[in-house]
Amino acid sequence: MARYGMVIDLKRCYGCYACMLACKVANHTPPNVFWSRILKGESGTFPNVVRQALPVLCFHCESPGCVKVCPTKATYANEDGVVVIDKNVCVGCKYCLMGCPYGARYTVKEWKSYFPEGLPLSEFEQFQKNAWEEKSGCGVATKCDFCTARRKEGKEPACVAACPANARIFGDLDDPNSEASLRIKRDRGFVLKPEQGTNPKVYYLAPR
Amino acid sequence: MNSKLFGLVQTEWRWLIAIYLFLAGAGSGAHITGVYADFLGWSKVAAIGVCLGWPCVLIGCMCLLGDLGQIKNAWRVARKPDTSWIARGTIIISIFMIIGFVHTVLWIWPGIMAGTDDGARHFLGALGAFFAFGTMVYTGLLLGDAIPIPFWSTVLLPILFFVSALSTGIMAVVLAGVITGVDQEQLLGLGRVDILVIVVEGLVLAAYLHGSYRLPNSRMSAEHLLRGEAAGMFWGGVGVCGLLIPLVFEALGVHGVGAVAASILGLIGGLCLRYVVLAGGAMYPMSAAGFEFRPVCRPKDPMPAIGKLPPS
Numbered sequence: 294m295a296r297y298g299m300v301i302d303l304k305r306c307y308g309c310y311a312c313m314l315a316c317k318v319a320n321h322t323p324p325n326v327f328w329s330r331i332l333k334g335e336s337g338t339f340p341n342v343v344r345q346a347l348p349v350l351c352f353h354c355e356s357p358g359c360v361k362v363c364p365t366k367a368t369y370a371n372e373d374g375v376v377v378i379d380k381n382v383c384v385g386c387k388y389c390l391m392g393c394p395y396g397a398r399y400t401v402k403e404w405k406s407y408f409p410e411g412l413p414l415s416e417f418e419q420f421q422k423n424a425w426e427e428k429s430g431c432g433v434a435t436k437c438d439f440c441t442a443r444r445k446e447g448k449e450p451a452c453v454a455a456c457p458a459n460a461r462i463f464g465d466l467d468d469p470n471s472e473a474s475l476r477i478k479r480d481r482g483f484v485l486k487p488e489q490g491t492n493p494k495v496y497y498l499a500p501r
Numbered sequence: 502m503n504s505k506l507f508g509l510v511q512t513e514w515r516w517l518i519a520i521y522l523f524l525a526g527a528g529s530g531a532h533i534t535g536v537y538a539d540f541l542g543w544s545k546v547a548a549i550g551v552c553l554g555w556p557c558v559l560i561g562c563m564c565l566l567g568d569l570g571q572i573k574n575a576w577r578v579a580r581k582p583d584t585s586w587i588a589r590g591t592i593i594i595s596i597f598m599i600i601g602f603v604h605t606v607l608w609i610w611p612g613i614m615a616g617t618d619d620g621a622r623h624f625l626g627a628l629g630a631f632f633a634f635g636t637m638v639y640t641g642l643l644l645g646d647a648i649p650i651p652f653w654s655t656v657l658l659p660i661l662f663f664v665s666a667l668s669t670g671i672m673a674v675v676l677a678g679v680i681t682g683v684d685q686e687q688l689l690g691l692g693r694v695d696i697l698v699i700v701v702e703g704l705v706l707a708a709y710l711h712g713s714y715r716l717p718n719s720r721m722s723a724e725h726l727l728r729g730e731a732a733g734m735f736w737g738g739v740g741v742c743g744l745l746i747p748l749v750f751e752a753l754g755v756h757g758v759g760a761v762a763a764s765i766l767g768l769i770g771g772l773c774l775r776y777v778v779l780a781g782g783a784m785y786p787m788s789a790a791g792f793e794f795r796p797v798c799r800p801k802d803p804m805p806a807i808g809k810l811p812p813s
Binding site: 303330331332333335336343345347349358362363364365366367380381383384385386387388390391392393395396402430431432434448451467477483484485488489497499500501 | 509511512514567568569570571572574575578579580581584585586587588591638644646647648649650653670711782784786788789790791792793795796797
């Protein structure tokens with residue numbers, strides 16, 4: 294069975310937010326929900342300052358903190374190693390939002406449009422609303438699922454496909470010859486907050 | 502929003518959860534106070550404590566249910582007691598409430614076995630006190646098990662919540678006792694116990710904040726309480742209302758209206774303590790290759806342009 298993971302090359306990422314938008318387009322996430330997002334960091338002192346972008350998403354950890362704290366067994370790792378949420382079981386206690394060290398989880402009380410309140414929903418907005426409620430739902434925890442729907446069609450996750458710098462590599466970490474596994478090995482991939490003991494499956498390659 | 506905590510602080514658990522943690526603590530504290538009074542033979546204080554205990558916890562649980570996003574799934578909440586503290590807590594609190602309810606029905610109101618069988622009453626009271634202790638500690642362990650939030654993930658938090666729960670429980674019993682006209686000496690006796698509890702609570706709180714401040718990962722949370730945006734509620738609500746005023750009033754042996762005021766302020770302080778601890782719950786930023794990464798926009802804050810019609 295595959296064990297999906299991702300490698301993000303920080304040398305290539307220039308923080309254009311294309312992945313963030315592609316995720317929104319692919320998953321119809323409402324306002325203030327960012328399954329894929331970009332953080333920015335600075336280092337050095339003036340005038341020698343460097344800025345670096347850090348794309349983050351759900352890291353689909355091997356021992357996920359969110360799964361540990363969930364009281365209802367609503368969130369679990371499926372056979373592909375992808376951590377998913379059963380929206381019919383989730384109680385919406387938001388404990389998993391506290392249990393994830395990476396802030397990858399979001400919840401919305403009710404669906405909101407991007408456009409001002411009081412305007413009638415357009416056909417596209419109605420479609421987005423239905424898609425969100427069918428897939429993720431309101432009041433429950435939601436997060437990235439490595440674009441399950443796109444993978445079923447044989448496509449890569451939206452953020453990977455959208456990256457103009459080819460900074461993201463998606464692949465099977467169980468296969469030692471997949472590009473992702475090779476890059477992790479060759480370029481010494483590292484994970485974020487390793488001290489949390491979650492063993493993320495999203496690896497990063499150093500910016501310099 | 503404090504710029505340092507921006508994008509890192511949890512915004513999902515607010516007042517409803519604070520009220521839940523507070524009522525669960527105060528209710529179980531009142532039950533323990535009642536059982537303690539029962540062993541001393543103060544039957545009226547004991548009745549107040551036990552009758553106040555489980556209903557408080559029940560109201561708290563209603564607040565927790567109100568905070569759930571999908572209440573129709575609430576029955577599943579005890580499905581994973583092996584790893585989740587919410588599931589364990591549900592079981593502990595349910596047992597506590599059942600014992601409190603049975604105790605009340607059998608010996609207080611309607612009092613089927615009132616005045617008889619002291620041994621069984623003491624046994625059930627002690628069993629209830631055991632689960633009340635579990636409830637008090639659980640409120641701290643619930644937050645303490647959120648390992649990514651270093652401000653909560655410390656052994657001092659369950660101790661702090663336990664001591665605060667005991668103190669607020671005593672104050673709730675004193676409050677109800679003054680209103681229902683219980684013997685003054687017994688209430689003053691409880692007040693003297695509370696002095697000790699408040700002193701310990703102050704020491705534990707100081708140790709908790711000191712420890713959080715010394716650890717780099719939770720330092721911003723401690724700063725948020727000590728001189729950040731929660732400072733007003735922390736110093737005014739927790740420090741003055743919750744600790745100082747009840748301590749002074751109880752040390753002076755004030756009774757009547759003064760005791761009512763001190764107890765109410767003390768209870769408000771207990772609620773403020775839960776709220777500021779929740780408000781300080783922030784993760785530490787991710788860092789890699791010498792950079793510390795933070796969100797540039799506020800992903801969880803509504804942007805002014807979204808969801809509102811522009812002013813015409």
